[in-house]
Amino acid sequence: MDLRYETGRPAVTVRPALSGDLDAVLAIRNHAIEHGTALWTDTPQSRDEGAAWLGAHLGRGSAYVAEADGSDGSDGSDGSVVGFGVYGPWKDYSGFRHTVENSVYVADGHHGRGIGNALLATLVTSATQAGLHVMIAGIEAGNAASMRLHERHGFEHAGTVREVGTKFGRWLDLTLMRRQLS
Numbered sequence: 001m002d003l004r005y006e007t008g009r010p011a012v013t014v015r016p017a018l019s020g021d022l023d024a025v026l027a028i029r030n031h032a033i034e035h036g037t038a039l040w041t042d043t044p045q046s047r048d049e050g051a052a053w054l055g056a057h058l059g060r061g062s063a064y065v066a067e068a069d070g071s072d073g074s075d076g077s078d079g080s081v082v083g084f085g086v087y088g089p090w091k092d093y094s095g096f097r098h099t100v101e102n103s104v105y106v107a108d109g110h111h112g113r114g115i116g117n118a119l120l121a122t123l124v125t126s127a128t129q130a131g132l133h134v135m136i137a138g139i140e141a142g143n144a145a146s147m148r149l150h151e152r153h154g155f156e157h158a159g160t161v162r163e164v165g166t167k168f169g170r171w172l173d174l175t176l177m178r179r180q181l182s
């Protein structure tokens with residue numbers, strides 16, 4: 001499933017991720033780990049860890065990347081991949097098998113151009129087509145961009161759990177958002 005979105009200049013194409021996207025995806029993910037509170041760890045992912053993580057998604061067909069049309073990497077991005085989105089099991093117990101959790105990350109410098117919208121639309125379509133029942137997003141409660149993004153795609157607030165995480169010397173609250181798929 002390749003989908004082209006007019007997201008401002010340049011437009012992006014969202015396509016299934018490939019193993020060759022590892023370095024670009026890892027760079028976006030590790031930037032988020034080092035600079036933000038979307039991922040609650042201080043430890044960047046090694047290339048081996050990233051390959052195992054991406055490989056599991058590739059096996060399930062649950063990883064997508066946004067590729068900037070006509071990009072040659074001259075904007076400093078690692079190739080033309082400017083964002084990625086994945087979904088995977090929310091919890092490991094078999095009773096949760098119809099529920100997935102998503103992650104959407106857009107490269108620094110490309111925010112606010114509709115790329116998150118394009119990626120999340122693709123994840124919702126893909127998971128719905130795969131017959132899944134519910135998609136969950138776990139969002140740091142101060143992340144207004146992610147809240148808005150998920151509201152826009154039909155996610156409802158399911159509650160906020162206060163002070164269950166910590167990073168950069170402060171407590172973090174986790175807001176859960178839920179979308180019915182089928």
Ligand SMILES: CC(C)(COP(=O)(O)OP(=O)(O)OC[C@H]1O[C@@H](n2cnc3c(N)ncnc32)[C@H](O)[C@@H]1OP(=O)(O)O)[C@@H](O)C(=O)NCCC(=O)NCCS
Nearest residue numbers: 038104105106111112113114115116117144145146148149
């Ligand atoms: C959250 C994130 C994925 C959104 O992607 P994006 O490409 O910047 O977002 P889009 O341009 O597609 O905008 C999506 C919606 O959010 C809104 N939005 C974007 N940035 C916003 C901000 N800083 N504050 C409030 N709303 C914002 C947009 O207006 C849009 O809503 P609309 O369609 O009703 O106008 C991106 O900011 C990002 O990668 N952030 C760092 C990692 C992260 O937080 N990931 C989510 C983890 S839960």
